[in-house]
Amino acid sequence: MILDELRGLFSALARFYDEQATHAGPAMLAQVAEELARVAVGDITVPEPAPLPATQLIERLDPGADPVLGGFLGLADGLAWTQTAAYAETLSSHFLDNYGYVRLVGPTATALVSSTRVAVGVGVWGSGLYYPRHTHPAEEAYHVLAGDVGFSGADGVRRELHPGDCAHNAPYEPHELWFGAPGEDPDRSPPCVLLWAWVGEIGVDARLV
Numbered sequence: 001m002i003l004d005e006l007r008g009l010f011s012a013l014a015r016f017y018d019e020q021a022t023h024a025g026p027a028m029l030a031q032v033a034e035e036l037a038r039v040a041v042g043d044i045t046v047p048e049p050a051p052l053p054a055t056q057l058i059e060r061l062d063p064g065a066d067p068v069l070g071g072f073l074g075l076a077d078g079l080a081w082t083q084t085a086a087y088a089e090t091l092s093s094h095f096l097d098n099y100g101y102v103r104l105v106g107p108t109a110t111a112l113v114s115s116t117r118v119a120v121g122v123g124v125w126g127s128g129l130y131y132p133r134h135t136h137p138a139e140e141a142y143h144v145l146a147g148d149v150g151f152s153g154a155d156g157v158r159r160e161l162h163p164g165d166c167a168h169n170a171p172y173e174p175h176e177l178w179f180g181a182p183g184e185d186p187d188r189s190p191p192c193v194l195l196w197a198w199v200g201e202i203g204v205d206a207r208l209v
């Protein structure tokens with residue numbers, strides 16, 4: 001039953017952030033872990049399935065041993081996928097066909113679990129995509145669940161991230177991302193999957209800069 005699977009995903013997320021918060025990571029992860037532990041045992045809204053073209057890309061992924069990635073992939077067809085509204089007017093149709101995310105926790109009616117303190121989501125980006133420089137008022141931690149990801153924050157220095165790696169950006173800090181390893185065939189390669197968490201001013205969407 002989907003509710004049991006959703007409950008399993010939220011338990012895996014709570015364990016994930018609890019573990020991350022005890023390692024040397026951004027201090028905000030303690031707040032995320034605390035809120036996840038609280039909401040993981042609370043009400044979960046069973047979503048109306050709303051796939052996007054990018055949802056199909058996840059079939060190329062191996063769920064592997066990661067309980068967060070595995071839990072998400074097992075449920076992905078039944079979740080409500082979305083895109084940042086302003087991007088639909090700005091980014092190319094190629095980008096929009098290969099990108100989408102699911103709001104797991106957050107203040108909006110579309111999140112599966114409601115929170116006014118923390119927003120958490122999982123997003124998919126096809127190999128070869130470049131996510132242009134953008135910013136948002138919330139402080140953010142990204143964790144790579146699958147794929148090779150280039151990340152650059154305010155210092156403009158590109159760092160290479162791999163599954164298990166974390167990137168952090170301060171409120172309003174501009175950042176940009178590159179997805180996939182060089183030379184990969186985007187038509188066959190698995191997409192990149194990022195888990196992200198926001199704290200602070202979580203009700204305002206990202207915008208390109």
Ligand SMILES: [Fe+2]
Pocket residue numbers: 136140175206
């Ligand atoms: Fe961001």
